[in-house]
Amino acid sequence: MNLTGNKIAGLAAVAMSTLSLGAIAASATPAVAQPSACGEENCPSLKPTSLGASQATLNITSLQLENITATATDVRTGQPVVGGLVRFYTNGGRLLGQAYTNYTGMAGITATENFGPGTVQELLNGYDAVLVGDGVHSTASAHGTITIGTDSCTSTPGPSDRRLKCAVVPVDWSR
Numbered sequence: 001m002n003l004t005g006n007k008i009a010g011l012a013a014v015a016m017s018t019l020s021l022g023a024i025a026a027s028a029t030p031a032v033a034q035p036s037a038c039g040e041e042n043c044p045s046l047k048p049t050s051l052g053a054s055q056a057t058l059n060i061t062s063l064q065l066e067n068i069t070a071t072a073t074d075v076r077t078g079q080p081v082v083g084g085l086v087r088f089y090t091n092g093g094r095l096l097g098q099a100y101t102n103y104t105g106m107a108g109i110t111a112t113e114n115f116g117p118g119t120v121q122e123l124l125n126g127y128d129a130v131l132v133g134d135g136v137h138s139t140a141s142a143h144g145t146i147t148i149g150t151d152s153c154t155s156t157p158g159p160s161d162r163r164l165k166c167a168v169v170p171v172d173w174s175r
Helices: 003-028 119-124
Strands: 049-053 056-059 064-074 085-090 095-100 106-112 127-131 140-144 146-157 162-170
Touching: 049 127, 056 119, 064 085, 064 095, 064 127, 064 140, 085 106, 095 106, 119 146
Parallel strands: 049 140, 056 146
Antiparallel strands: 049 064, 056 064, 064 106, 085 095, 085 127, 127 140, 146 162
16 A cells, blocks of 8 residues: 555544544433533634523423424624524433524424333423534523423314314413
């Protein structure tokens, strides 16, 4: 093997080990917001961002989390961050899903849940939204609450058919 071949083989070995280590680190690291290697204080060229999380609903009728949203804004201008990747996690670090922010800075998901032991308690602790830094905007995170609700449907008679209008209604546990 010549010198060029050795360099290529060495680069390939480094790339493969980096990919392998990344996969191990990703599965072993809790899925919560990690401090950026280049935060605003270290990289003043990054635009500081703010992230707000909404109140989500655990719909026990359809067995899914609904209205999981976060809104990202540029702190200096107040303008929405468009095209930013937001990841949503349980408080325990389990990835629920991810989405990109739209023209209003909002990203949202709906997640189907498999209810195993401890799942409801984990979800009632809320969720974390993390805006992943993109080289232009700094990372940001926010915590959102999750409430329990059910589908509530009412029948609206039409001329030739019945139409159902459904909405998620919070469960009143005081009754």
